[in-house]
Amino acid sequence: MSALVLTNVVKNFGAAQIIRDVSLEVPAGERHAIIGPNGAGKSTLFNLISGAFPPTSGEILVNGQKASGAPPFQINRSGLSRSFQVTNIFHNMSVYENVRCATLWALGHRYVFWRFISGMKDVEQRTEEILDLIGLAAVRETPAGLLSYADQRALEIGVTIAGGAKVILLDEPTAGMSHHETERAVALIRKVTEGRTLVIVEHDMSVVFGLADRISVLVYGQIIASGTPAEIRANKKVKEAYLGEEAA
Amino acid sequence: MSRTSTLRTLAVWVAFAAVLLVLPMVFTSRTSLTVMNVMGIWMVFALAYNMLLGQSGMLSFGHAVYFGLGGYAAIHLIVAIKAQRLGIPVFAVPLVGFMAGMAAGALIGWFSCRRSGTPFAMISLGIGELVAAAGFMFVSVFGGEEGISGDRSAGPRIFGLTLGPQIHVFYFIAFWMFVSTLAMWAFTKTPLGRLANAVRDNPDRVAFIGYDPQRIRFLVFLISGGFAGLAGALSAVNFEIINPETLGAQGSGAVLLMTFIGGAGVFYGPIIGAAIITFMQSMLSDFTKVWQLYLGLLFVVMVLFAPFGIGGMVARILGAVKRGELAEKLPGWLLGTLGGLTAFFGAVMVIEMAYRIREGGRPFRAFGRDFVHTSPLNWLLAGIIVAAGIAIVTIAVRWRQRGTLGAALRFREVAP
Numbered sequence: 001m002s003a004l005v006l007t008n009v010v011k012n013f014g015a016a017q018i019i020r021d022v023s024l025e026v027p028a029g030e031r032h033a034i035i036g037p038n039g040a041g042k043s044t045l046f047n048l049i050s051g052a053f054p055p056t057s058g059e060i061l062v063n064g065q066k067a068s069g070a071p072p073f074q075i076n077r078s079g080l081s082r083s084f085q086v087t088n089i090f091h092n093m094s095v096y097e098n099v100r101c102a103t104l105w106a107l108g109h110r111y112v113f114w115r116f117i118s119g120m121k122d123v124e125q126r127t128e129e130i131l132d133l134i135g136l137a138a139v140r141e142t143p144a145g146l147l148s149y150a151d152q153r154a155l156e157i158g159v160t161i162a163g164g165a166k167v168i169l170l171d172e173p174t175a176g177m178s179h180h181e182t183e184r185a186v187a188l189i190r191k192v193t194e195g196r197t198l199v200i201v202e203h204d205m206s207v208v209f210g211l212a213d214r215i216s217v218l219v220y221g222q223i224i225a226s227g228t229p230a231e232i233r234a235n236k237k238v239k240e241a242y243l244g245e246e247a248a
Numbered sequence: 249m250s251r252t253s254t255l256r257t258l259a260v261w262v263a264f265a266a267v268l269l270v271l272p273m274v275f276t277s278r279t280s281l282t283v284m285n286v287m288g289i290w291m292v293f294a295l296a297y298n299m300l301l302g303q304s305g306m307l308s309f310g311h312a313v314y315f316g317l318g319g320y321a322a323i324h325l326i327v328a329i330k331a332q333r334l335g336i337p338v339f340a341v342p343l344v345g346f347m348a349g350m351a352a353g354a355l356i357g358w359f360s361c362r363r364s365g366t367p368f369a370m371i372s373l374g375i376g377e378l379v380a381a382a383g384f385m386f387v388s389v390f391g392g393e394e395g396i397s398g399d400r401s402a403g404p405r406i407f408g409l410t411l412g413p414q415i416h417v418f419y420f421i422a423f424w425m426f427v428s429t430l431a432m433w434a435f436t437k438t439p440l441g442r443l444a445n446a447v448r449d450n451p452d453r454v455a456f457i458g459y460d461p462q463r464i465r466f467l468v469f470l471i472s473g474g475f476a477g478l479a480g481a482l483s484a485v486n487f488e489i490i491n492p493e494t495l496g497a498q499g500s501g502a503v504l505l506m507t508f509i510g511g512a513g514v515f516y517g518p519i520i521g522a523a524i525i526t527f528m529q530s531m532l533s534d535f536t537k538v539w540q541l542y543l544g545l546l547f548v549v550m551v552l553f554a555p556f557g558i559g560g561m562v563a564r565i566l567g568a569v570k571r572g573e574l575a576e577k578l579p580g581w582l583l584g585t586l587g588g589l590t591a592f593f594g595a596v597m598v599i600e601m602a603y604r605i606r607e608g609g610r611p612f613r614a615f616g617r618d619f620v621h622t623s624p625l626n627w628l629l630a631g632i633i634v635a636a637g638i639a640i641v642t643i644a645v646r647w648r649q650r651g652t653l654g655a656a657l658r659f660r661e662v663a664p
Contacts, residue, residue, distance in 0.1 A: 050456065072455040082456060090449035093442075101446045104439050105458030111467055113440040120439075163458060 001064055003028040003167045003197035004049065004080075009058035009068075011041075011048055011221075018044050019055070020221040026214075028166070031198040033212035035205075037242055041221040042201045043085060046171050049199075050082040051075040062167060077105065081165035085172045085201075087152045089159060091145030095136050098144050098155055100127045102162035126162070133192055134158040150181045157188060167197045174204055186211060209233075217242060261430065268422040272415055279530075281414045287526045288421040289482045292428045294506045294518030296475035299432065301504070302512030303441065304468045305448030306361075307369045310376025311476055312499030313356070314349040316383070318477025319494055320390065321348030322484035326398035339406040342424050342481040349477015350470050357469035362462055364451060376500050383492025395491025398484070411485065421482050428475055433515055435471065444468045505543070509550050511559025520558050538603050545595065577648075584644035591637025597630035 004026040011019035018041045026032045034042050048055045049062070051072035060068040065078040090098050100117070103126045117123065131137040134154045139147065144155055153173060161168060173189060174182045186207055189198070202208050208215060209229045216226040219241045225232060232238055272281060293315055300306040322345045329336055360371040383390040390396070401412040409416040435441045443464050446454050451461040484490050493499075502525070510521020525543065532539035550557060556564075565581075568574045593614075600612035601621035611618040619626045646656035 071460070073458050073460050076456055076458045084453075088450060088453045090446045090453065092449050093445055097442060097445070101442055101454075102457040104443070109439050111440050111443075111459070111463060113435055113438045113467070113471070115439070116434070116437050117439050117442055118437065159453070159457065 001028060002026060002061075003030070003063060004199065005059075005061040006049070007059045007061075009045075009048060009060060010056045011044055011053075012056045018221050019048065021058075022218075022221070022223055024216060024223060024226070026167075026197060026199060028197050029195065031193065031200070031211055031213045033208045033215045034199065034201050034218055035203075035208055035215060035242070036218035040218045042218055043171060044221075045218065046082060046169055046199075046201060049075075050080065050169060076163065076165065079165050080167040080169065081160045081163055082169035083156045083160040083171055083173060085175060087149075087156050089144045089152065089155055092143055094141050095144055095147065095155055096127060096131065096140040099130045099158050099162050100124075102159045103127055103130070106163035106165070126164075130158050130162045133161075134188060150177060150184070153177065153185065154188060157185075157192060161192045165196070167199070168193055170198065170200045170202075172201055172203060174202065174207055182207065264429075265426055268426060271422075272418050278414060281418055283526065283530045285414070285417055285421050285486050286530070287523050288418075288425040289479050289486060290503070290506060290522035290526050291519050292425050292482065293476055293479035293503050294510065294522040295429060295432050295515075296472045296479060297503045298507045298512055298515075298518045299435070299444070299468055299472040299475070301507055302514075302517070303436065303448060304444040304465060305451075306364065306465060306469070307372075308500070309369055309373040309497070309504070310379075310500050311372070311472075311503055312497070313376055313379045313495055314352050314473040314476035315480040315483070315499060315503075316379075316490070316492075316495035317352045317480065318345035318349040319480030319484040319490040320396070321345055321477070322481035323396045323398050323488075323490045326400060326402070326484065326488075327396065330399050330402035335404060337404045337406045338400050338402065338411055338485060339409065339420060341485060342478045345481025345484070346474045346478040349480065350474035352477070353470045353473025357466050357473065361466040361469050364461075364465065376495070376497060380492060380496035383495045390492045391490075393491065395489050395494075397489040400485045400488050417486055421486065424478065424482055428478060429519070432475060436515060440464065440467060505547055509547060509557055511557025511561075511563075513556050514559040514563045516562075517557050517559025520562070524558070536600065537607075537609075538599060541599060542596075545599075580644050580647045583647065584641055587637050587640025587642075587644055589637070590640060591634050594630050594632075594634030594637055597626070597633065601626060601630065 002025050004024070006022055006024040009019055009022045010017065022045065034045065036042055047053055049060055049067065051067060051070055051074065054069045058068065059066065062075055062078050062080045067075045067078065067080070090101065093101075100123060103123055107120075107122050107126060109120065109123065128137070131140060134157060136147075136151060136154060136158065139151065144152065147155060157170070157173060160170070170189065174185045177185060182204060189200070189211065198211075200208075200211065202211075212229060214226065214228055215232045216223050217232065217235075217238050218224075224241060225235045225238050227235070271284060275281070275284065293311075297308070297311050300308050300311070322341045325334075325336070325341055325344050326338055328334055329338060356375055360368060360375065363371060384392065400417075401410050407419075409420060411417060411420060443454065443459055446457075447461045447464050454461045454464065480490075480494070483494070506521035506525045507518045508521070509525065510519065511517025528539060528543060532542065536542070554561060565574070568577050597612065597614075597619055601619060604612065604621045611620045613619070619629075621627075643653075643656050647653050650656050
């Protein structure tokens with residue numbers, strides 16, 4: 001079964017058509033990158049898939065369940081989790097609390113107010129695992145807002161994967177990072193998306209070509225090409241529209 | 249939680265209970281009992297309010313609605329206990345207040361919690377005015393301007409308390425205050441309590457980790473409404489009367505003030521705020537006619553310079569003690585406090601003398617001296633005191649920023 005299916009998805013903001021008839025299928029387990037120039041609609045596409053707002057028309061399926069028109073928490077419950085381009089964490093809460101809150105729903109804890117959270121061993125265990133995985137165990141008590149930028153990005157990924165979603169959407173996870181930090185981030189992404197489906201928006205071409213199994217190129221709200229990194233590199237239309245000399 | 253921290257937590261609660269038991273033996277006068285009873289009521293109300301403001305980031309201008317409706321449910325029940333000879337002890341009436349507050353919260357929160365931030369605040373303001381106005385209109389339910397009164401000593405007794413004498417009422421309020429505080433503290437340690445913090449910090453992100461932020465806000469609103477209703481019931485038993493004014497803006501404003509001045513960021517902040525403001529309300533009016541001005545001044549100063557409230561300051565001091573930094577930071581803090589008090593005294597002089605320009609009365613007296621408002625020298629003195637206080641505070645702040653007292657005393661910043 002495909003992890004993610006988009007069929008003829010359109011999004012209008014007023015008179016402006018931002019996403020024009022996008023169809024895309026991502027099989028389970030694939031690492032799929034979406035690239036394209038600024039303003040092509042990459043983040044809008046992510047917002048549509050994750051339920052931040054509904055598509056004007058078309059259908060989106062996440063793990064076989066209808067996602068178009070559903071609120072974000074519903075889509076999250078059907079196994080899709082996303083990160084944000086601008087760090088989007090709980091600033092006044094500790095690193096540990098950030099991750100812990102993100103593990104709760106997937107472990108079957110609902111709006112519980114009759115049990116102490118500290119007594120939930122499964123939550124504690126999962127939180128520790130994630131902290132180890134993202135390498136922030138040493139700063140667990142630090143308020144998230146006081147972390148360094150790179151650590152905040154790592155926490156952003158930690159919060160995204162803590163629920164164990166099968167489909168992970170990462171929106172420019174290495175934006176604004178130094179070369180060294182980017183290398184660390186890519187290693188982390190590789191590690192945490194092991195055995196899951198990854199859809200990633202990224203501007204750093206070395207990251208994209210190093211990580212992705214397949215790449216889709218979005219230009220002016222349309223996918224002009226989809227294929228393996230080698231195919232995309234060789235694609236004439238892509239070269240003209242976007243990659244230019246960079247890929248040569 | 250580790251074993252030592254569990255034991256420490258337990259010790260704090262046992263100490264809290266012990267203090268409540270002993271308090272009326274230390275402060276035995278009728279006046280202090282009256283004040284402490286009112287304090288207990290407002291502590292519950294302010295803690296309930298802080299579930300919204302501090303823990304979930306919901307600013308409400310109309311929380312007295314739930315306090316008042318809880319109080320009305322309680323007073324009607326108290327009247328019925330006497331008239332119908334119901335076998336219900338008045339001691340249990342706060343439970344009904346809780347349910348009434350929660351029911352009102354369910355009804356109103358159902359639509360108001362769909363919004364957050366400014367729209368939520370505006371809706372709460374509108375509902376507050378609406379309910380208060382309705383309170384004056386429906387005389388049969390709310391008793392019109394004179395309100396509804398009851399007799400708390402009717403009905404069966406519990407723990408041998410007739411609830412007649414003030415001291416019985418003290419232990420009644422202390423019991424419910426302790427239980428409520430414990431329950432609201434425990435709430436912060438549950439998944440919903442933690443998710444409420446997450447909604448406060450970033451509601452949009454909460455939706456992407458599987459929870460509906462609206463539902464979280466609504467549930468917190470229900471529970472907060474319940475405890476506000478319980479506080480209202482305590483008030484109904486304490487005063488044996490409740491009128492429609494209780495539902496209105498004054499109570500809603502007071503609880504906001506208490507919570508903010510006490511510190512919305514720490515759990516015990518509202519307890520401190522309720523104690524201080526109740527104390528000011530009851531005691532300060534004996535010393536000055538313009539005590540409300542001081543309350544306003546305190547609020548403005550806190551918002552500007554100490555937005556984490558008194559509880560936030562306490563938390564910082566405790567944090568410094570824990571990290572062993574107290575010796576290093578204490579001199580600066582003490583200097584700042586000295587400056588603050590000096591400036592405050594100067595402000596008091598200005599306010600008191602200014603009040604007497606139009607209103608007359610006996611001159612302002614402090615430190616065994618009269619300060620007559622007609623003498624320009626006294627005004628000059630007040631100005632100097634305010635300026636000196638501000639200067640001392642400035643030095644204290646620079647001491648922290650620049651590291652040494654020597655550097656703090658220079659006008660210009662010198663590169664080290």
